[in-house]
Amino acid sequence: MxxxxxxxxxxxxxxxxxxxxxxxxxxxxxxxxxxxxxxxxxxxxxxxxxxxxxxxxxxxxxxxxxxxxxxxxxxxxxxxxxxxxxxxxxxxxxxxxxxxxxxxxxxxxxxxxxxxxxxxxxxxxxxxxxxxxxxxxxxxxxxxxxxxxxxxxxTSNSAVYSTDVSWLSRLPRLVYLDMSYMNLSSIPADWPLVVNMLPSLEYLGLRGCSLSSASQPLTHLNLTNLQHLDLFYNNLSHPIASSWFWNITSMEHLNLDETYLYGAFPDALGNMTSLMSLRFSHFADSVTIVYPTTMTVDLKNLCDLERLTLDESLSGGNITEFIDNLPQCSSNRLQYLAMHSNNMVGMMPTDVGKLTSLQLLILSHNNITGPIPPGIGDYTYIEYLDLAHNYLTGSIPPHIASCTRLVHLLLSDNRLSAHIPSKIGMLRNLTELDLSRNSLDGEVTREHLVISRA
Missing domain, CATH: 3.80.10.10 (Ribonuclease Inhibitor)
Structure with a gap:
């Protein structure tokens, strides 16, 4: 790994x-x-x-x-x-x-x-x-x-299992612990209490361990050095706010993909100022109906946040309010924001360009309305921009020609109209342009550029 x-x-x-x-x-x-x-x-x-x-x-x-x-x-x-x-x-x-x-x-x-x-x-x-x-x-x-x-x-074969991990408490010097894909389905639900007895722990990998809960409260936190927690692919299925790890302010990487936690994210997330990466995607049909989840947390102080992945995980929300709650630091480090299929509504804010370090932005398959704001041109580092399958209206702002690093521009299945800015053809790194199923006119031609207009 x-x-x-x-x-x-x-x-x-x-x-x-x-x-x-x-x-x-x-x-x-x-x-x-x-x-x-x-x-x-x-x-x-x-x-x-x-x-x-x-x-x-x-x-x-x-x-x-x-x-x-x-x-x-x-x-x-x-x-x-x-x-x-x-x-x-x-x-x-x-x-x-x-x-x-x-x-x-x-x-x-x-x-x-x-x-x-x-x-x-x-x-x-x-x-x-x-x-x-x-x-x-x-x-x-x-x-x-x-x-x-x-x-x-x-492991990768899940043939090794454990019914009790209390012996871990006798390893106080552990800095790195990875038990990923080991079958831990039969261990007691208080396993977080055992982990909490490892004060030196920085990395904890428990992906795919068949854990059924992570809701054990910790009255006294010893895990003050934990930086990386991976709980990917555990069907935890309890309120996300009841999880034991939200007060660990040393956390840098938190992977909750396909854990099926639900409910509202706790305000404590906004205090995890060391956080660099948060993953909370489900990739399953109708999962947000069975497990309704919302995020209205103020993340403005998460100045180190570089990656936020929330694909197919939220049951709704307002895109304007969500973006307003993202980090607002003098040195904004957010590079990766993926939020497709989240039933997001509202209009993209006019100051969307404040996320100046973005390299990837995916907001496809939502219910976002209104125009594409001119501030999108401030994404001078953007390489992948996907706003497809929304209800965007108006024209494509010519300011998008300032995004000189664009490789993929996906705007299909919207209600865009007017003339396609000719300057798009000047984006020399652009290899994929999808404008299909809109009401746009004009042409963009350039060798080696894959263009979808149908």
Whole structure:
């Protein structure tokens, strides 16, 4: 996962080659025993051999050692396409701080994550993500890894499950935790209380975990460092305001896509001044009827907000009021605003151009009326502009020719009339222009420009 790459930077991965100390014979033997249970068809572990110059295991691929003591501190076999079994001999690596088996076909006995992984008392980084051979219950013994700072258990096969995550509370140093697509449907509803006991946590990935609720109230907030929360694709289905995370002002990225939370967004959202990205889209027919949702929150102080995605999620609202509530900071950073199919009404405000950093604006499939304001020409960074399937009237403002970075301009299925501004043909980056199903006249011709007029 991309996010995992970002947070792994806190634990430096080095290709240490000890200049003085040799590897410990007992640890070398443990690695050789592990190698015996591995099917290495690509010869990735070709350097793992006994005798001669190969005696120095700290020079083997994927192995790093302490330069002074010679103890093995890192075992990094991620994305190596190895298959086989994790041999308990690895317990001899008592000083192991970093273990990465990401993307391999390595597994434990009977396909489960082995309990003995909880024996690595020095471990700070454990990555068991995207390991398709794993299945069964997640061992509670991972709670013994009290020095752990990074834990990635994310998967894509949902064959690994847990009925209790209380053991996480014994990992107070965790900075990064990803359990995405693991089956957590049977864990107690008070799981947020467990997460709240991880004061160092910055990243929490729980997408697609079959969680049924995120409404547990937190009387005392310990998650003062949490920056990234991903709850995508969990059918939470309770009032959005009752969720536990709205008072976390350190939050930078919040993904609530396809969570089916409903009701009014809480005013506390307006106090999340560190927020850079908020995603709350449903992409399901009639979802706003079953789960009516509104957003009238004042977001004017969210000066760091760069991305706001609300596609197919709101049951209505006034576009003028909504835009007036967007960040109004001297340095406006909002670059991405997507709100198609939200039953929005009203007219676009005349000062719409205050969002000067916008690169993408999607307001299609709403009930917006009135003219396209001339202020649209102030979007000098805009690349994608979609106002299709509304009730816009009047002409296309010639000021749109100031949007020199436009690549896609979609204005179909409106009630636009008058002459098409000839200056549109001068937008050299424009590759798609859809003006179909309007009452416009005139022509725009330019080589390599796809134009829809029918």
């Amino acid at each position: 991309a996010a995992a790459t970002t947070w792994s930077s806190f634990f430096l991965i080095t290709d240490a080659r000890p200049a003085h100390a040799s590897c410990i014979p007992r640890e070398r033997d443990a690695l050789l025993a592990f190698n015996e249970g591995i099917n290495d068809t690509d010869g990735y572990l070709g350097s793992w051999q006994q005798g001669g110059r190969r005696q120095h295991c700290c020079r083997w691929v994927g192995i790093s050692c302490n330069k002074v003591t010679g103890h093995v501190t890192q075992l990094d076999l991620g994305q190596s396409f190895l298959v086989g079994h994790i041999n308990p001999s690895l317990i001899s690596l008592e000083h192991l701080e970093y273990l990465n088996l990401n993307g391999t076909g390595i597994t434990g006995p009977n396909g489960v994550i082995p309990e003995f992984l909880g024996s690595f008392q020095s471990l700070k980084h454990l990555d068991l993500s995207e390991m398709p051979a794993f299945s069964g219950i997640l061992p509670r013994q991972l709670g013994n890894l009290t020095k752990l700072e990074y834990l990635d258990l994310s």
